[in-house]
Amino acid sequence: MEPRQLGHTGLRVSRLGLGTLSWGRETSDQEAAAVLKAFWEAGGTLVDTADVYADGTAEHLLGRLLESIVPREDLVIATKSGCVADPHRAVDASRGHLLTALDSSLRRLGTDHVDLWQVHAFDPLTPTEETLHALDVAVSSGRARYVGVCGFSGWQLAKAATWQLATPGRARLAGVQLEYSLLQRGVEREALPAARDLGVGLLPSSPLGRGVLTGKYRDGAAPAGSRGTGERMAAFVAPYLDSTADRIVDAVTTAADGLAVSPLQVALAWVRDRPGVAAPLVGARNAQQLGQALSAEALTLPDEITRALDEVSAPVHRYPDQDWSTL
Secondary structure (H helix, E strand, O other): OOEEEOOOOOOEEEOOEEEOOOEOOOEOHHHHHHHHHHHHHOOOOEEEOOOOHHHHHHHHHHHHHEOOOEOHHHOEEEEEEOEOOOOOOOEOOOHHHHHHHHHHHHHHHOOOOEEEEEEOOOOOOOOHHHHHHHHHHHHHOOOEEEEEEEOOOHHHHHHHHHHHHHOOOOOOEEEEEEEOEOOEOHHHOOHHHHHHHHOOEEEEEOOOHHHHHHOOOHHHOOOOOOHHHOOOOHHHHHHHOOHHHHHHHHHHHHHHHHHOOOHHHHHHHHHHOOOOEOOOEEOOOOHHHHHHHHHHHHOOOOHHHHHHHHHHHOOOOEOOOOOOOEO
């Protein structure tokens, strides 16, 4: 699998990342082991997790699989801290909480460092410079090699990245994790231009439109066992089951038929090769789903198909968005 640099740093990651949101819940220990081994054997290196995935079980499971299934040194382990189970405060990005959470993640992962440590969300109650100081401490203490953020808006990302670049010695932001797909191109308004200008690599989450771009929900279908039918994840999928999404999915399916590939391969190749993207994160729940994602590795979309997909899914840019054209 082709490696890519993450932003303007020396960190190299596989151009497809493995997400672990389902580990410990929808994905069993045996399935996780099979997925990780297949990913590694295909040349994959970037594995993304978080301290809140299955209440820490995903990290613990990944830690058990390191060495027994895949050598630790062969992987780029990324985790996230900052989201908390508090009904009154969903995010705590204070220095104290972040560094304590990182230490807990390292214990669960069974390692002395993570390759990429990310602030899981923006915290409006904590000064940004305090949050970013926790990243500096993590790098200077050796607990993290590189740092990044998740879910930041354009101005939040620009502020954080600029702050880190303002003084030599601070740990620059290597990556930003944001949802990005043919069904969700909102990052192109401000966040992606900011990331590209400031040398921050984009790690797209939900690159398959929360599964909708595979085509399995076409014509009102609801496949048994899919996230769209599950009690916990149905609301996550629902926003993309509308007429706008139907039109885009139809275009993806038409392109796939013309290329004799699957809609999944077309949708994943499109986002993987967008300017500024380092590695889409695919949350394969089993080895079969991972194999489908890996099959996109050899696909490069023809320019005319890329342009057609760009047009059918184009976001509306209104004043004062980046490159706005509509008042």
